[in-house]
Amino acid sequence: MPTQPSKELERIPNPKPERDYEIEITTNEFTCVCPRTGQPDFATITIRYVPDQWIVELKSLKLYLWSYRNEGHYHEEVTNTILDDLVRTLEPRRMTVIADFNIRGGLHTVVTARYERTAEGPARLAAD
Amino acid sequence: MPTQPSKELERIPNPKPERDYEIEITTNEFTCVCPRTGQPDFATITIRYVPDQWIVELKSLKLYLWSYRNEGHYHEEVTNTILDDLVRTLEPRRMTVIADFNIRGGLHTVVTARYERTAEGPARLAAD
Amino acid sequence: MPTQPSKELERIPNPKPERDYEIEITTNEFTCVCPRTGQPDFATITIRYVPDQWIVELKSLKLYLWSYRNEGHYHEEVTNTILDDLVRTLEPRRMTVIADFNIRGGLHTVVTARYERTAEGPARLAAD
Amino acid sequence: MPTQPSKELERIPNPKPERDYEIEITTNEFTCVCPRTGQPDFATITIRYVPDQWIVELKSLKLYLWSYRNEGHYHEEVTNTILDDLVRTLEPRRMTVIADFNIRGGLHTVVTARYERTAEGPARLAAD
Amino acid sequence: MPTQPSKELERIPNPKPERDYEIEITTNEFTCVCPRTGQPDFATITIRYVPDQWIVELKSLKLYLWSYRNEGHYHEEVTNTILDDLVRTLEPRRMTVIADFNIRGGLHTVVTARYERTAEGPARLAAD
Amino acid sequence: MPTQPSKELERIPNPKPERDYEIEITTNEFTCVCPRTGQPDFATITIRYVPDQWIVELKSLKLYLWSYRNEGHYHEEVTNTILDDLVRTLEPRRMTVIADFNIRGGLHTVVTARYERTAEGPARLAAD
């Protein structure tokens, strides 16, 4: 049964919840469509997070990122959407999503969105 | 109707105002003229900002940067002018503009200007 | 007598316990097996620590890393296991283990686990 | 009218047919699907050719490469197909197509196909 | 049924036998054992060939390279063995195998073996 | 009197005409306009030549390249035009002009045009 793209992110128990450790996942295989022109966009996505009880199951992450292939998204919006979906599923202590998009109109855009559980109000962007 | 360079920066609503996230836009296609010699100058411009209610519309940013093509500007002045124009239009939480100019007279100049809304007085330059 | 892989980490006295100094050991020769598919995984391991009374004996470290060659381990788990084993043997003041795994399914994963003796509760991950 | 992917390669007259000169076009925005697994593949495509009477119209080349987005192709086959299509349309003096595919199963594949008009029989691959 | 390492190289028909084109496959996931010390060796293998009627099926190539994991081989011998096995299976027009081994005893060794069908006697090594 | 862009290439006597030696001049400060969209294009130009009786006077070369700033040119055409102008002025033994244009529509284009005096007919493009 060939695998299918899916919005369903799966999670598995964190093998070491008693420690704050960081997982960084990078892929240069993200592509979606520009809502304005309908033409393909390409980006390198980096996900860095400190898990709490759950870590992301890698195969489901691949299918989730694949699910954007034919959807229309703006750079800023899709970076935050990916962060929100992952935060909702994993409830991590901290997480950063970076989307580094290919050049369009001579402009190279990188969007960096962060989430930190401790911050009650809108998450402050920790100084880089 | 071919597009025209324009000082008119356009903005669109921030899709995620409740979160502090960072947008970095880079282009190596900035050129203006040296007021002293009248000869062309070339630079790589990097714009890094944390939006509040507004994000910059990329096409208008391209036309805005293009508008400097035949204008006379000194390195230090033009970097601050670009930052001021963008801050006036977007009212971001934080913004940095870096202009990395080609070598002239054996000297390679990079100007970095920062704006932070919280600082009442002249913005302190956050340590790099 | 040819050497054998071994879980036995050996330690030798720290030549300068009265000073906080850092030892960084890197190897791109780590390989184990994926528990799900049974296929080989490859990683670059970096160990950075501030020793207290003991430093790791390098030859035994090589045999210890070799001992994973035919064992099934997930990325997140094995990084923490290596950190735990080294911490148990050396009782360092601080230690970081970074495991940078080869690309699988288009995804490149790096796991970073830290230990700090002073922190009573689960070690806080110092902001990068 | 939003543009559409299309197999229709367009050509425009060579501005300097009396000279042998070389055009190299590179894009890291090629994606198609693996016929076996149905999963996306990604590649950087380089096209190097010495035109005769015709050169490729760049916009049509973009739409042509886009047309592979949801098609199933093996690495070796698709590189030759792209070369054949371009050769049929442009009838160049010489042309090389290089497809540098992302890592799959730990293997990184690059396919290089060459065409030379003068060679009557199957084109000899000039030593690299 | 989990896959198994295997000496069985599989081949599939060349989609374009009438053209000389080159396929380059690289992996940094090759490991075998040093016959003298019994300790693991690591290498990056590059395979470059111009196919005739057959091209190598990539999954079988991965299992074939995996089959060396626990075998004792010297650098020079194993590079030629891999070339011989591939030549016997694919009967290519030309093929090069490069094995770039990790540093041992301060020495970094790269072995490059070439096969050319046209050469009757022992294949001449084309000048690099 | 501020300098002005000018199509007037100036030449000075070759200090060593009895020897074949090569001069390579590179600049990343070339910009012209796209005839189709009217928008700026940017390129790095490399000029490599073996002079006969004349070498190019560098200041005039700078003013000559500057003269393209507001002119509409296609990549392929302008590379050959620059080569023709330089050949007409310097009558070199050999000359190559390479124009490496910024990415447009995801495509990165490099045009390489060569001239060789000895070839009576249209210059053969020497293998790279």
Place this chain on the structure above:
Amino acid sequence: MPTQPSKELERIPNPKPERDYEIEITTNEFTCVCPRTGQPDFATITIRYVPDQWIVELKSLKLYLWSYRNEGHYHEEVTNTILDDLVRTLEPRRMTVIADFNIRGGLHTVVTARYERTAEGPARLAAD
């Protein structure tokens, strides 16, 4: 009238004194003489400062750096001298001068001197 090297640093008004922004100027064209051996020394100089009322006039900076060409200076001394001269002329809020000297006797030396107006006593070296 050909320009002359000169110790006379010129300054022009800061176009944006109300903002803390940073100017970085780099040149790999600094050369002076070793007082001990009389032989030439070469260095790359980087000047990074936050201007107050004045910014340095670039042409005069070039002539000032040129003035060291035939003077005898030790690495440590000349780095501080350049910083002192610039601070005396520009009275900046902060300034750093880095001198990265070519290898002598197998040793590669980099001297970094900082000035901060707010610090009353000898300027503390801000942690890198």
Place this chain on the structure above:
Amino acid sequence: MPTQPSKELERIPNPKPERDYEIEITTNEFTCVCPRTGQPDFATITIRYVPDQWIVELKSLKLYLWSYRNEGHYHEEVTNTILDDLVRTLEPRRMTVIADFNIRGGLHTVVTARYERTAEGPARLAAD
């Protein structure tokens, strides 16, 4: 009279004691012997310090590093010994010695030792 390796570190007066400035000296010409195997070890040494009244005389530093050529030292010990010798001679405000050793047994070791005068007890290792 040919120079001789010597443990005698010489110092000369700091030309600018009233300022905290940093001197970084790097050499890839350090070699000593492994006490266990008797075989040569090679390292790149970096010395970074903020001088107080004294700076190191470079020639004597070269002869001092040369003095290790035939001595048996372990990585961790020799890095601290070099730091101690330099601190005893120069009494600097701060000093760091980094020894980056060549790969042995597949392991690449870097030792970083710091000294800070202000800290009464054993110097705390400033977070990287």
Place this chain on the structure above:
Amino acid sequence: MPTQPSKELERIPNPKPERDYEIEITTNEFTCVCPRTGQPDFATITIRYVPDQWIVELKSLKLYLWSYRNEGHYHEEVTNTILDDLVRTLEPRRMTVIADFNIRGGLHTVVTARYERTAEGPARLAAD
């Protein structure tokens, strides 16, 4: 019994004499002494050869290179001596020795010596 440096190069049978294949061995751990000043010199040595009946035994090569540690040699002479010793022992079909010496007096020297058995007279240096 600790190993000793030795001029005794050992050879073992070529596993594949019927094929021309190339072996490249590189080490950055070569050091000898300058005959004029008595001070240490450091170099990276690259040995590239096509074996006939014999290949070099790597451990003996390490001990052979180690034997130069305290000997006085000029760059040009020692490169040819190493080539002669290896050629005498291995009688290869072709061999190149490259010695890339550290900077001395601002000059960085690389010596490349080649041997080719077929050339009766003094080996012609094949164009790079």
Place this chain on the structure above:
Amino acid sequence: MPTQPSKELERIPNPKPERDYEIEITTNEFTCVCPRTGQPDFATITIRYVPDQWIVELKSLKLYLWSYRNEGHYHEEVTNTILDDLVRTLEPRRMTVIADFNIRGGLHTVVTARYERTAEGPARLAAD
């Protein structure tokens, strides 16, 4: 007696005249003056030659290159002058001098001059 710059190139006997071997010497410490503006120029010089009976004595080469420090030279002329002086002194079989000059007026110039004894007439510039 401090050393002095000097046009006097010294030569010493080639230790291996019966073999064609190559010596490459590089320095980034060449500086002279621009005849037109009187301002300093900087270049990296590479000298590659196959010696016959003589090799250049390195110290004298350093003093020879130093002798250009205050002389006015154009890029093309000085590269050929250096080649002529070295050829006159060493009478090598082949020699190449490459002068890679710093950017002036946005233009980066590299001059490559070759000499080959066998060619009776003016040396042909072998295609690179």
